[in-house]
Amino acid sequence: MSASMSGRTPAEPSGTGTPLRIVLADDQTLVRSAFAMLIASAPGMTVVGEAGTGREAVVLARSQRADLVVMDIRMPDLDGIEATRLIAAADDLDQVKILVLTTYDTDEHVVEALRAGASGFLVKDTRPAELLDAIRTVAAGDSLLSPGPTARLIARVLRTPDPGTAAEPAPGVLEVLSAREREVLALVARGHNNTEIAQNLALSPLTAKTHVSRIMGKLSVRDRAQLVITAYESGLVTPRTALQPPA
Structure with a gap:
């Protein structure tokens, strides 16, 4: 990998x-x-x-x-x-x-x-x-976490019935996040670093880093790896959408 x-x-x-x-x-x-x-x-x-x-x-x-x-x-x-x-x-x-x-x-x-x-x-x-x-x-x-192997692995574990169908994020998990923070989280799950997130969302790298840190705090996770797991398990990102370029 x-x-x-x-x-x-x-x-x-x-x-x-x-x-x-x-x-x-x-x-x-x-x-x-x-x-x-x-x-x-x-x-x-x-x-x-x-x-x-x-x-x-x-x-x-x-x-x-x-x-x-x-x-x-x-x-x-x-x-x-x-x-x-x-x-x-x-x-x-x-x-x-x-x-x-x-x-x-x-x-x-x-x-x-x-x-x-x-x-x-x-x-x-x-x-x-x-x-x-x-x-x-x-x-x-x-x-x-390489996006390809990670997407396939999580799909296997979660036994996603239809990887091509985007699910609504579980409210109990992601309701604490703003719309912008959900966008940032989705990009983290796709494998983007802070600089790439900033470029995709027209932010400064420092602002992107701040968003990631706040998301980790709000979701009470240890690091970016757990953010990826949360993004998949909540349905914010699916194995297929994770491998597609951002809109």
């Missing part, structure tokens, strides 16, 4: 130049070792811990002050979904980003991981450069 939502080169995370602190969570030692070697070869990143279970991932994220956890979904003791949920819910771990790994991009558990607080997902056979780009993208605060 693409290494970013719109195919752009991911921005370097802001900060003081301190390397990104990464925890690798996978029950396969060989997988962890391969990822650790790859990350060690990249500037600006360091692996501060390796976990074989979801519970270990939560402990290491806290004790090692991790910036990001590369999280496998299927692990013993505590799976990646529950581990993600625990990290996302912990006040002292609110800076930790989660990048979920899965064997197939049709894995229905991916949606649950995104709901739980993950910022995106990659398949395990992704190319090394894409994994490094994905880490940078998520650490910088962006979602890693």
Whole structure:
């Protein structure tokens, strides 16, 4: 899958130049070792811990002050979904980003991981450069959700009866948003960054960013990945309309 939502080169995370602190969570030692070697070869990143279970991932994220956890979904003791949920819910771990790994991009558990607080997902056979780009993208605060795979995945999970029929947004979910905010949310779900949203709606990038932040606050979601899930589940965006260019 693409290494970013719109195919752009991911921005370097802001900060003081301190390397990104990464925890690798996978029950396969060989997988962890391969990822650790790859990350060690990249500037600006360091692996501060390796976990074989979801519970270990939560402990290491806290004790090692991790910036990001590369999280496998299927692990013993505590799976990646529950581990993600625990990290996302912990006040002292609110800076930790989660990048979920899965064997197939049709894995229905991916949606649950995104709901739980993950910022995106990659398949395990992704190319090394894409994994490094994905880490940078998520650490910088962006979602890693390619519109095509995401649309197909959510359609499968939600079992949309007619992907070509636009549903009315669920009032209980989106009634707190203004008409403009719904337009912004739809563009987020289509994979647009703030600059692209600004161009589509004739706004300044700062105004677009402000709209996105307000939407996240109103919907009480952790990041843009959860905004995408909300847009699909509410019916504001359907798998077919997500792949169409904006009007």
